[in-house]
Amino acid sequence: xxxxxxxxxxxxALLLLLLMVFVAAGSIFAVRGVRNELSEIAxxxxxxxxxxxxxxxxALEQELHRESLLDLYEAGTRxxxxxxxxxxxxxxxxxxxxxxxxxxxxxxxxxxxxxxxILERGEAAHFQxxxxxxxxxxxxxxxxxxxILALAERNEMTAAAELRSFLSRQRDEFVAAVAELxxxxxxxxxxxxxxxxxxEGRIVALSILxxxxxxxxxxxxxxxxxxxxxRPIRRLLDGTQAVENGxxxxxxxxxxxxxxxxxxxxxxxxxxxLRLKDRIKDTFGKYIDxxxxxxxxxxDSSVSKAEKRVxxxxxxxxxxxxxxxxxxxxxxxxxxxxxxxTLMAQAIIQRxxxxxKYIGDAIMAFWGPPFVGESEHARLACFAAxxxxxxxxxxQKELPELTGFRKGLPLIRFRIGIATGEVVVGNIGSEHTRxxxxxxxxxxxxxxxxxxxxHYGTTVMISEETRKMAADxxxxxxxxxxxxxxxxxxxRIYELLGRKxxxxxxxxxxxxxxxxxxxxxxxxxWEQARILFEACRKLAPEDAxxxxxxxxxxxxxxxxxxxxxxxxxxxxxx
Numbered sequence: 001x002x003x004x005x006x007x008x009x010x011x012x013a014l015l016l017l018l019l020m021v022f023v024a025a026g027s028i029f030a031v032r033g034v035r036n037e038l039s040e041i042a043x044x045x046x047x048x049x050x051x052x053x054x055x056x057x058x059a060l061e062q063e064l065h066r067e068s069l070l071d072l073y074e075a076g077t078r079x080x081x082x083x084x085x086x087x088x089x090x091x092x093x094x095x096x097x098x099x100x101x102x103x104x105x106x107x108x109x110x111x112x113x114x115x116x117x118i119l120e121r122g123e124a125a126h127f128q129x130x131x132x133x134x135x136x137x138x139x140x141x142x143x144x145x146x147x148i149l150a151l152a153e154r155n156e157m158t159a160a161a162e163l164r165s166f167l168s169r170q171r172d173e174f175v176a177a178v179a180e181l182x183x184x185x186x187x188x189x190x191x192x193x194x195x196x197x198x199x200e201g202r203i204v205a206l207s208i209l210x211x212x213x214x215x216x217x218x219x220x221x222x223x224x225x226x227x228x229x230x231r232p233i234r235r236l237l238d239g240t241q242a243v244e245n246g247x248x249x250x251x252x253x254x255x256x257x258x259x260x261x262x263x264x265x266x267x268x269x270x271x272x273x274l275r276l277k278d279r280i281k282d283t284f285g286k287y288i289d290x291x292x293x294x295x296x297x298x299x300d301s302s303v304s305k306a307e308k309r310v311x312x313x314x315x316x317x318x319x320x321x322x323x324x325x326x327x328x329x330x331x332x333x334x335x336x337x338x339x340x341x342t343l344m345a346q347a348i349i350q351r352x353x354x355x356x357k358y359i360g361d362a363i364m365a366f367w368g369p370p371f372v373g374e375s376e377h378a379r380l381a382c383f384a385a386x387x388x389x390x391x392x393x394x395x396q397k398e399l400p401e402l403t404g405f406r407k408g409l410p411l412i413r414f415r416i417g418i419a420t421g422e423v424v425v426g427n428i429g430s431e432h433t434r435x436x437x438x439x440x441x442x443x444x445x446x447x448x449x450x451x452x453x454x455h456y457g458t459t460v461m462i463s464e465e466t467r468k469m470a471a472d473x474x475x476x477x478x479x480x481x482x483x484x485x486x487x488x489x490x491x492r493i494y495e496l497l498g499r500k501x502x503x504x505x506x507x508x509x510x511x512x513x514x515x516x517x518x519x520x521x522x523x524x525x526w527e528q529a530r531i532l533f534e535a536c537r538k539l540a541p542e543d544a545x546x547x548x549x550x551x552x553x554x555x556x557x558x559x560x561x562x563x564x565x566x567x568x569x570x571x572x573x574x
Contacts, residue, residue, distance in 0.1 A: 019214050048111075052104055054096070061089075062094050090145075101138060138174065148160050235253075236263065248271060350387070367381045382470050415451070416459065416460040419465070422440065449462070456493075464493075479545055482568060483568055518549075524561075526556060
């Protein structure tokens, strides 16, 4: 069962709310206890103290009225009305004392049954006997006062005087009992107030501690809960960044059953699909250039449609490979070709070229947009050809291991033709099978130039357009102006000597001497041309193009061309 993130967040909020409600309820309960204590003091012990104080006042009034009556009796007054008035005042004071004592007893009885923690200590029960003692002494005083007044009324003043002395002592004891009771009640009330204040202070401190504890607990729980929500999101972010950086082996654990868990499952499924896609790209990248695969995957890619573009095409071929392969087993031949293609393809790919196809022992590659810039494809193609030359030397050194032979190893040479011009480029083929390739006269010219190397004894031959576009980066030698098989327009051909600044001075001197001989040749100055080409042979005895022209000059002297000769040499074979 999946749980929504919204439910989780609501649960966290509800738990925090319940925690705050619990804290508030505890605080209210504690405050109510303090309020009960204060109510007890205000409603019970303060009125008791006040009532006892009034007992003392009314007892004093009672004594004064009794003494006034006795004074009347001692004076021999027989004024019944005066005596009755004083007697009434005495009786009222006595009744007031009794009422206050009863009131104090009632208050103590009620306080003794209250809910306050103070009352649990039993002070009400402690005060009640003291009140009963005061009540008894009050009754004794009343009885004694009645006897004294009765004696005085019968004019037995001597007996009344004796009882008056005893009454005085009894009254002192009563006053002392009342004072002690009032003092104890007041002391208890004051102590209770102080204790209530202390209790209130403890409650405030405890409330603060509980609130802080609840807040910290809430924050801790919220932090843990938030971490539980954020952790899988952070894992998703890290996983996304890892995939963005090309680490397609990333797989995230699904630790929740909410939307994040569903998103994690989708992420893992997406990465799995990306791995499959990457495996497909890697597999097809061994048959088709990976950049073409990448461009074809993009629905808006320009490689999905054929169009005309200016590109540079390269053809390379192993010289005499048929003879080389005759003494090899099929497995050995495949092993040798695979290693050769690996080395040559490395130079092409590193220079941004696209390997179009392998044709037997030949390689066809091209450079152009969108894979390289419009102004740099000729230069990159020439650099790739120059890079292949030292790689061929490495390949020659590996032949013993590749073929298993230690003697009779063939000398591996190759020929490269490079042409630049307009071609049709794009995804071309049937509805069932297509190939991203280039077609047109420039492609045919590149293929022809690769073969023309054999006629001039050169390794890398380029077209005039290639030389023009890469002139600032390469050194070349113009070889001739020819008509290749299948093409009526003449083309100037050039030998690629090397990069600017890297060609030996002797090679450049030979190049300059050769071009002077070529100029004499085109002006039909056969003798001057012969001298210049022979000078090239002296500078470079193995210079094959010079030897080709020396042989050609012999034929031309014997069979000179007509007056309309344009210096173009017609090739009769591919």
